[in-house]
Amino acid sequence: MNPVTPIHLDVWSDVQCIWCYISSARLRAAIARHLGPVEVTYHSFQVSPDAPTDIDRDAHIQSHNVDPARMQQIMTQLRQLTAQEGLAYNPDLMQPTNSHQALELLHYAGTTNMRAELTQRLFEAHFAEGRHVGHVDELLAIAEEAGLDRDTTAAVLADGRYADAVDTDIRRAHQLGARGVPFYVIDNSYGLSGAQPTQQFLAAFEQASRA
Known part of the structure; x- marks a missing residue:
């Protein structure tokens, strides 16, 4: 019996994108x-690239x-949609x-399979707890909670070693025609x-499986 060829899924998202949050579920x-198996590769995109930190x-x-x-x-609709997906959402706390x-930080986490x-x-x-994901101290705390080493993560953010990787991801998304996120490419095709419905993802996976 031949092994099933995995579907490869590229995902572009921003941690501040509510539709990315909903679509993730x-x-x-x-x-x-x-x-069958689905292998996911995550990429970066900024919804508001010119925004200040505060x-x-x-x-x-x-x-x-x-x-x-x-x-x-709009807020009522988003509360309903997040609740349907079992997601916590507190827009009054968002920063x-x-x-x-x-x-x-996410690019660094990718080097540790996290x-x-x-x-x-x-x-x-961001969406449920009202934590400021633009502040380094908050990012370090969240990273440490997830199991990453705080000192190593601090060094990564301090020297900006993944800044170019973020920008490269964004340029690639634009080259592919993306003007917003979430954005997905299945098997490069x-x-x-x-924020597609679950059934739409399934239909796309089935199409890719038959290709």
């Missing part, structure tokens, strides 16, 4: 239900010029920031954009 469900949350919301009633409607160093785990941990820290 749907993707995990699809991988669990798919009969942002006034209320001013940030107001800058989007969204009607308060419409904003409340918007520049995510570049958090993404650098990127998937730390990605989910950073999602939770099938592209998916946005």
Whole structure:
């Protein structure tokens, strides 16, 4: 019996992207239900690359010029969607920031086979716990909680050794036509954009399996 060829899935996301957070749960469900192996490679993308580290949350919301009633409607929808996926979500605690160093941290985590785990941990820290994922001290605490060595992680962030890797990932996503995240490429052939339903992931996996 020939071994089943794994499906390779490339994932671009940002730790501050709510749709990435929602889609991560749907993707995990699809991988669990798919009969064959799925190998996932994670890549970086910044939703707000020009954002400063410290942002006034209320001013940030107001800058989007969204009607308060419409904003409340959006928040209600997002609470419903995250709850459906079993995800904690506390938007009143969220602290918007520049995510570049958090993404650098994820590249380092990838060298220790912990990127998937730390990605989910950073999602939770940002969207559920109100932790500031743009502050180095907070990133070091989260990394240590996940099992990474604090001193080594501090050195990695201090010298910016994965800064170019983050930027390379972003350029590659743009070359592939991505203008936002989540963005997925299956077996270098099938592209998916946005927070797809679990069933859509499964259909794409089946298509790739038959190719």
